[in-house]
Structure formats: structure tokens, C-alpha cells
Amino acid sequence: MNKGTIxxxxxxxxxxxxxxxxxxxxxxxxxxxSGLLFLFNPHTTxxxxxxxxxxxxxxxxxxxxxxxxxxxxxxxxxxGNSPAHIMTLLTGSSITIEVEDGQLKLGTWQRxxxxxxxxxxxxxxxxxxxxxxx
Numbered sequence: 559m560n561k562g563t564i565x566x567x568x569x570x571x572x573x574x575x576x577x578x579x580x581x582x583x584x585x586x587x588x589x590x591x592s593g594l595l596f597l598f599n600p601h602t603t604x605x606x607x608x609x610x611x612x613x614x615x616x617x618x619x620x621x622x623x624x625x626x627x628x629x630x631x632x633x634x635x636x637x638g639n640s641p642a643h644i645m646t647l648l649t650g651s652s653i654t655i656e657v658e659d660g661q662l663k664l665g666t667w668q669r670x671x672x673x674x675x676x677x678x679x680x681x682x683x684x685x686x687x688x689x690x691x692x
Contacts, residue, residue, distance in 0.1 A: 559587050559588065559589075560588050560589065560686065560687040560688075560689070561684070561685060561686040561687065562584055562587070562684075562685055563682050563683065563684050563685070564577065564580045564581070564584060564682065564683050564685065565680060565681070565682055566580075566672050566680070566681045566682070566683065567678070567679075567680050567681075568672075568674040568677035568678045568679055568680075568681065569677070569678045570674065570677055570678060571674075571675075571676070571677050571678070572621050572624070572625070572642075572645075572674060572675050572676075572677070573617075573621065573673075573674045573677065574607075574609075574617040574620060574621065574671040574672070574673050574674075575671060575672045575673075575674065576611050576669050576670070576671055577670050577671065577672045577683065578611065578662070578664070578669045578670045581595070581597065581662070581670055581683075581685065582661075582662060584685055585657065585660065585662070585685075585687060586660065588660075588687045588689070589689070590687075590689035590690070591657070591658075591659055591660035592657060592658050592659065592660075592689065592690045593657055593687055593688050593689040593690045594654055594655070594656060594657065594687070594688045595654070595655045595656075595657050595662065595685060595686075595687050595688075596652065596653075596654050596685065596686045596687075596688065597652060597653045597654075597655070597670070597683055597684070597685050598651060598652045598683070598684045598685075598686075599651045599652065599672070599681070599683055599684075600651075600682065600684060601646075601651075601681055601682075602643055602646060603639055603642035603643055603645075603646060603675050603676035604642070604646060604672065604673055604674050604675055604676065604677075604679075604681055605645065605646045605648070605649030605650055605651060605672075605673040605675070606649065606650060606651060606652060606653045606670070606671070606672060606673065606683070607649045607650070607653070607670075607671050607673055608653060608655075608664065608668050608669070608670055608671070609668065609669065609671055610667045610668065610669070611667065611668065611669025611671075612667045617671070624645050624648065624675075625641075627648070628641045628644045628645055628648075629641075639675075639676045641675070642675035642676035645673070645675040646673075646675060649673050653670065655670075657687070
């Protein structure tokens with residue numbers, strides 16, 4: 559299978575969740591082992607990013623930085639979650655990662671993160687593996 563969906567449950571209003579293990583497990587189900595892996599987040603108040611995963615303080619600092627960059631102003635959006643929409647603009651909704659020999663080609667400290675900005679919620683991430691033709 560070269561595509562699928564993973565489910566994520568968040569338990570905080572704003573949090574980064576390391577999804578590297580879940581994505582690697584999904585990748586293991588693919589027939590071929592080299593190519594590109596595309597991740598897409600179909601939600602407007604959460605994002606995806608690649609960042610340091612060795613020190614959990616980095617995740618806390620990222621959330622604190624986003625909170626400082628996107629203050630809780632008086633927004634017109636009736637649901638009250640405009641800061642979450644703006645934070646999603648900053649992190650984006652998709653990631654493309656090189657895969658070689660069945661492994662994500664991440665840097666030493668890099669991990670894949672789902673970024674929740676309007677939780678807690680149950681979310682999904684769609685993934686698709688595009689194998690090399692060589």
C-alpha cells in the first residue's frame with residue numbers, strides 16, 4: 559500500500575506531537591523503499607513541520623514563540639480560533655520527505671511534528687509514497 563491516513567488525538571489546546579514513529583510505521587507497508595513521501599494535513603487550525611526532536615523544550619519554545627507572534631486580538635471570525643488559522647499559515651499543511659532504503663532522510667535531530675493549534679481534537683494526516691522509477 560502506498561497511501562493511507564494516520565489518526566492523531568490531541569489533548570492540549572496548542573501542542574506539537576512527534577509523529578515520526580507513526581509515519582515510519584506507515585512507510586514500512588510500502589512495496590518499494592526509495593522515493594518521496596508526501597504528508598498532507600486536511601485541517602485549517604493545525605499544521606505540519608520538521609524540527610528538532612531531541613529536546614522537548616524546543617517544542618515548548620515553538621508554541622511560546624507562535625503565541626507571541628500571533629496575539630489573541632479581537633478577530634472577526636465568530637468561532638474565536640483565528641490565531642490557530644494564522645499559526646497554520648506559518649507552519650503549513652504539507653511536508654515532502656525523501657525516503658532512501660525505507661528510511662526517512664531526516665537530519666540527526668530532525669523529527670516530524672503535527673502542530674495542534676485548536677485542540678483538543680481528533681485529527682488525521684494523509685500520506686502518499688511516490689516511489690522512484692529507477
